Amino acid sequence: MKAQERPGGPALRRIEVENVSARYGQVRALDSVTFSVTPGVCALLGPNGAGKTTLMSSIVGIKTHDGRIEVVEGGQRAQIRPTDVGYLPQRFDLASAMCCHETVQYAAWCQGRSPRQARQASVDALERVGLTDKAHAKVKTLSGGQRQRLGIACAIAHRPPILLLDEPTVGLDPTQRYRLREYLTGIAENTCVVVSTHLLEDVHVMADQVVIIDGGKIIFNDTKDAMVAHGAQHQHAGESTLEAAYRSLTDGKPRP
Template identity: 45%
Template sequence: MTTGKEHRMTSAASAADLAPTAYAWEIRATGLKVRAGRRRMAVDGLDLALGTGVHGLLGPNGAGKTTLIRALATVLRPAGGTLELLGESAGGRSGHRALRRRIGYLPQEFGYYRRFTVREFVEYMAWLKEVPKAEVPAAVQRAVERVGLADRADERMKALSGGMVRRVGIAQAIVNDPVILLLDEPTAGLDPAQRLRLRKLLQELGTDTCVVVSTHLVEDVAAACTDVVLLDEGRLVFQGTPDDLAAAGGPGHMGDSPLERGYSALLRGPGRERGAW
């Protein structure tokens, strides 16, 4: 049985690739500020450090989860503070082409060409991520197999269900064998069986990858994540294990499970009272 590290694609490595890892954390933010639009500071003074493992990103609507994911994907520039990805600064206006080759990203909604087959689309994304040409066929085949779409690889995207399209999105995010994998609501549109398979895949990927999963489904965090990050109003409210999150709540808090009650307790602490909705 191969390990995750043995499963990574082999390619010609530069001296920089072969050098010892020069960073303590795959993701490190200090006082990070990121705007959503021109005015609203959706991430406001965030301190966060994430390494190898599966990190569940939780929070109510408007908490700043998607804005944070987009900043980690280098789509948005920080408005303040510092953000380091794989030891490199992700701030400023300079390009991040080399850095993006090592990141996989699935946004909440991703664009695709409806007439492309699954294989053609994932191949195209591999090309954009500069996967070496000789390695593309094997990388694409492995990616579609890992999301359970090997038997649909030659079907056109327009013929797929919403859940299958979402799985293609996950395939394109992992085709470059990323060191940082960012998934924004990856279980949207997946049926229960598909969600179970995704949880297993996340656990496999988390053995040697820094995986950040934004989700509204607390049970997905319990099943797949080694670590939970809870945001509210752009700030860090909690970081710890799923067991730590469950221990934060009690019988008097809202929720149908210990995790949901812990989530409610942390969001309804002093100064965080909320209405019924």
């Protein structure tokens, strides 16, 4: 697979998040978050309300924040451009009266593809998520899992160098989850993929890097293997090493 080239520039190297803080009124959702993401799959873990969605929204640019979020490529720093990013939020709306292929085509066109490119992008993206047979079906006729896959197709249609997916495997059956993981690991050589998930199976199968956030702060940022090694030191009967690591890192409480 060839490296994906940004229009007018070399392949993306990494995302730098530096001292990022964000608030909702008086509530601090992110507190001086600093980490970087290189091409590969970064699993973003944490309890509900930990700040994962706020962090993704900040990277995309739809949440105001303090601090810096930049891409570093060719030795140069630059602001993340909207067309650099494919984003699947945890909750999203789709135009119920549109067909699936129209929905994805429109998403690709909004991300800078020409009408002709957008049409082909729609065909390719629907094939990648297994919705080719639903290309002419109305969105309102789709099941929950099919809608989720359509949202993923919209996020990946323009082949962005940064892909942010918030709980992408929710509603997918085991075969669909496998196919999504296979796709993400396939593009990860040249794409910064950040996946927010509660499923440690996702982490085990496809993650290169693991970032755990709790209370708006990063409490772990290392490789999957390092998380497994940490878990092996805290594992109890009935737990996987990843489950043990997550438990010990997020609550630190002794087992009753």
